[in-house]
Amino acid sequence: MKVVEIFTSINGESKRAGELAVFVRFAGCNLNCAYCDTKWANEPDTEYKDMTPEEIADYVIKQQVTNVTITGGEPLLQKNIEQLVALLMGSGHRVEIETNGSVDIDSIAWSKRPSFTVDYKSPSSGCESKMFMDNYSKVGADDVVKFVVGSKEDLDKARDIIKQYHLDQKSNVFVSPVWGDIEPAQIVEYMIENKLNDIKLQIQMHKIVWDPDKRGV
Secondary structure (H helix, E strand, O other), rough: OEEEEEEEOOOOOOOOOOOEEEEEEEEOOOOOOOOOOHHHOOOOOOOOEEOOHHHHHHHHHHOOOOOEEEEEEOOOOOOOHHHHHHOOOOOOEEEEEEEEEOOOOOOOOOOOHHHHHHEEOOHHHHOOHHOOHHHHOOOOOEEEEEEEEEHHHHHHHHHHHHHHHHHHOOEEEEEOOOOOOOOHHHHHHHHHOOOOOOOEEEOOOOHOOOOOOOOOO
């Protein structure tokens, strides 16, 4: 498995924001979003360490941290991802997979299903047409759907998708600003105007605690 980063930090976003987590970041992605903040992990010449699921699980267990966030890149494209998840959940870890929304979250025969943070790529990403729309029918109470927004058009689309798939009634929904493109206050104003109940504004906490471009945090 192509690991570009493995480290312990806090979750900067999602439903366990602020909690300790071990991060496993894989190389490679099938999308190229305009606002991606980890493009370096998707470059063809990106350096990575080839690790087996057992080696990754051994590292995680030694950290004595319960939460594990598997990210990328697009982790669902990694071979043996189901084996890694089974090892981690079998050792008592809470596993979250951050996925870009283009891959069927049920395309893998999970022995025990992890929780998912599923992106919906907004119009400004340039990758909205690549979304696997059935994912938004499959998410449940343990999952998150995340909308990264940089404009009113993005907010309008987030509102429409939330309503179409009743996401506010069955899952956790977060709206997060594209760093530097839209002010959080604008999102709050939009939420008020559109009566977006049970939707959470989320700021990428790690970009406030550390330099926004710092890796390994």
